[in-house]
Amino acid sequence: MQARKIYLSGGSTYIMSLPKKWVEKVGLKEGDTVFVMETQSSLIVELREKEEDNREIVIKTSRVETSEALEKLLISYYLIGYDTLKIILDHKEQLKYREVARHISEILIGVEIVEDTNEALTLEILLNERKLPTIKALRRIHMIVSSMLSELISVFKEGEKALAKDITIRENEVDRLYFLVVRQLKGAVRYSHLAEKLGISDPRDALGYRMVVKNFERVSDHCENISKTYLKLAENDIEDMREFAKILKLVSDAFQKASKSFFSLDMVAAQRVFYDMSEINAIHEKTLNKLFQSKIKANRAMLLKGIMDSLNRIASYSTDIAEIAINMSVDVPPK
Known part of the structure; x- marks a missing residue:
């Protein structure tokens, strides 16, 4: 300095x-x-021109060990901020690598295939930051995750299998938005001009947003896990699953309170989330005890325990979000 x-x-x-x-x-x-x-x-x-330059990377598939490795590599380049990903198809298993590139254009927002020949395939990232600023993307993710939790309550109350299947589809959309937000935040840290476009006026907000979006994504993962487990269990009987709706409602309410406190930076509302955890923990323990005292088959009991574990994790992520809200609501000390 x-x-x-x-x-x-x-x-x-x-x-x-x-x-x-x-x-x-x-x-x-x-x-x-x-x-x-x-x-x-x-x-x-x-x-400013540094941020506006087109950032291009050339990838030779002969230097990428597997098609799975190529997928991870392409996602990494997307997240770090590249605008053009040119893939040279010089590997003997060209078809697998081509399929990965097409799959990437489906799971990442703004990615389009602009060149597709026998020798190469080019992906272009076409994004307008002003149309979907970071906080708006976070609200969109929150809305999807909230609907997933709401649908899970209906699934366990009414036994609606179609809703359980729909939750898996919604989780894919959360993943797409998650990758977009991570890309935005990485760019905002590097380029103040981009941060301004994305509505990030304080660099410390980027860290808070990064932690919150990861918690949102994890909650959606557990919603998907619960819905898949439900579909396995529902092949036989759903009677012993209806009592899960009560704890689901409590967990969903905690998530909503935590998210609301984050978007409004309300420290008092965030504190209430921690008070709710005592009731959730008590019901969680009571349900587990009842589960293992029952005479159901061991494999079914383990699947039901998996649901309880996921609910416990969602509650934990809710407290993490509330804690981030408290940290972000505190003023920076004067110099």
Whole structure:
């Protein structure tokens, strides 16, 4: 860190010099324009064209061991902010790698195949950050996860198998939005201009958003696990599953309270989530005891326990979200 003095020019303009080494490193010259973004406690000087340059990566499939590895690699490049992913199809199992590339265009938002030949396949990431800022994407994820929890309650109350199957489809949409938000947050940390487009005015918000979106995604995963387990159990009998609706309602309410406290940064509302956990824990323990004292088959008991474990994890993620809300609502100490 270097210290700089501020000078007053013309009675109204404050001037500060830029470090010479940095100016020479980035190739600035007299008359060039730089961009300044204000945060709560600092100013960020940036070359805007860096963020607007097309970032392209070329991947040779002959250097990627498996098609599964290619999928992970493409997702990583998407998350880190590349705009063009060119895949050279020089592996003998070309078809598998081509299928992975097409699958990526389905599971990642904004990815389009713009070139598809025998030798290469090019994916272009076409996104407009202003149309879906980060907080709006988070609200969209929350809305989907909330509906998944609501549908699970109906599934256990009414035995609606069709709803259980629909929850799996909704989980895929949560994953798509999750990857998008992670990409946005990684970009916002690197480029203040992009952060401004995404509506992120304070860098510390990016960390809070990153933790919350991961908790949202984990809750949706457990909703999917519960629905799949329900479908296995429902092949025989659903009578012993209806009592799960009560704890599901409590867990869903805790998730809603935690999410609401996060979006409103309401510390008092966030604290209430922790009070609700005592009732959830008591019912969780009571249900497990009743389950293992019953005379149902061992494999069925283990599946029901799996549902209880998932509900317990969702409740835990809700308290994590509430804790993040408390942390983000606290003012930064003055310097």
